Amino acid sequence: MKFTTLGRSGLKVSRVCFGCMSIGEKRPFFDWVISEDESRQLIRQALELGVNFFDTANMYAFGTSEEHLGRALKDYAVRDEVVIATKAFFGASRGPNTNGLSRKVLIQECDASLRRLGTDYIDLYQIHRWDDDTPIEETMEALHHLILQGKVRYIGASSMSAWQFQRAQFVAQQNGWTQFISMQNQVNLLYREEEREMLPLCEDMGVGVIPWSPLARGRLTRDWGAESDRSKADHFAKEFYAHMGETAGQFALQQDQKVAAAVARITEERGLPRAQIGLAWLHAKPMIAAPIVGVAKEAHLTDAVAAVDVDLSPTEIQAMEEHYVPHPVVLTGSAARQRDDFTMTVRGD
DSSP: OOEEESTTSSOEEESSEEEOTTBSOOOTTOTTOBOHHHHHHHHHHHHHTTOOEEEOOTTGGGGHHHHHHHHHHHHHSOGGGSEEEEEESOOSOOSTTSSSSOHHHHHHHHHHHHHHHTOSOEEEEEEOSOOTTSOHHHHHHHHHHHHHHTSEEEEEEESOOHHHHHHHHHHHHHHTOOOOOEEEOBOBTTBOGGGTTHHHHHHHHTOEEOOBSTTTTTTTSSOTTOOOHHHHHOHHHIIIIITHHHHHOHHHHHHHHHHHHHHHHHHHHHTOOHHHHHHHHHHTSTTBOOOEEEOSSHHHHHHHHHHTTOOOOHHHHHHHHTTOOOOOOOSOSOHHHHHHHHHHHHHTO
C-alpha cells in the first residue's frame, strides 16, 4: 500500500479509502447494505492490505454504519494507526435542530458519532453539505471548538461550490480558526465538472481531494445499461445518474457510452478489471489523495488496492477523456431542499 499526506496536513492516509456507506443494518432505503459479519471480514482484510483510511457518516444506514465500523476497528486495529472519517449535516428526522450545520447540531452529532464509533476522537470530521440556513461563521467556529475540545483532529468538507469552499476557508483564516484539509466531492470519468473550479482551487490551497463515487456508482465497471443488485435499489444512484443523460441531452448520453467503452477497451488490452482502470485515472491526478471506494465485496477491495500501482499512459488517459462533454452540476443549490428530500425518502414521507 502507498500512503500520502492529506493535503498540506501531516495526516497520513492510504491511497485507498474504504467507503462505509455499504455497511450497516438493512432498513428501508438502505436495503442493499451488507451484514455486519460480511463487513467485519472486509474491514479486517482491508487492514491486512494496508488500508488505514475509513469513511462513514452519521446518516449511513441510520448510524449503524458507524457502529459496525467502530466495533470492527476496535477488534482488528490499533486505534492510533487508523484514520476514521465521518460526516454531519443530514439527519434522520425533519424536526428542528436535528440536521444542518448549526453549532447545536454539530456538537450533538459529533457526540453521537463518537458514541456509535466507540472512540474518543474523530480523525477527520466533515461537513456533508453546505448549509444555507446557518452562517458559515457559526459552522467554522463550532468545528474549531470541537478541535479545541480534542473530539476532532482535522476537519473536511464535501460537495459544494468552489466559492462556498473558498468563503469557508477565508472565514476560518480571518478568525484564527481551523481550516479544512480535505474536500470530498464527486469525481469520475462520467462526471468531471469539478475539474473546472474545485480541483484547481484545492490544488492551489493544498487541500487533499478524496472523491466519492469514483466509479460512477459502478457504471464504469460493467457493460452499459447493465444493472447490479445495488444499482436497482440504490436511490442515491438513481438521483445522481438515472436522468443525467436525459437532462444533458441525447448527445451527452452517447458520449458517456463512448467514455465507458474506452475504459472497457483499455481493460481488455491490459487484461485488468475495469474498476482498476477507472481508479487508476483518478490516481494519475496529483491533487487526488485517496478515492473513496464503496466496499461490499472482496473484489471491490482488491481492485481498489491493485489500482494504486496501475500507471496509465498519456495515450490511454486521452482515450478515456476525449469524449467527455459538460454535464449538469450535481449537488449544488439549496442544501436545505436536499436535506428535506433525503429525510422524506428515508422516512417514506
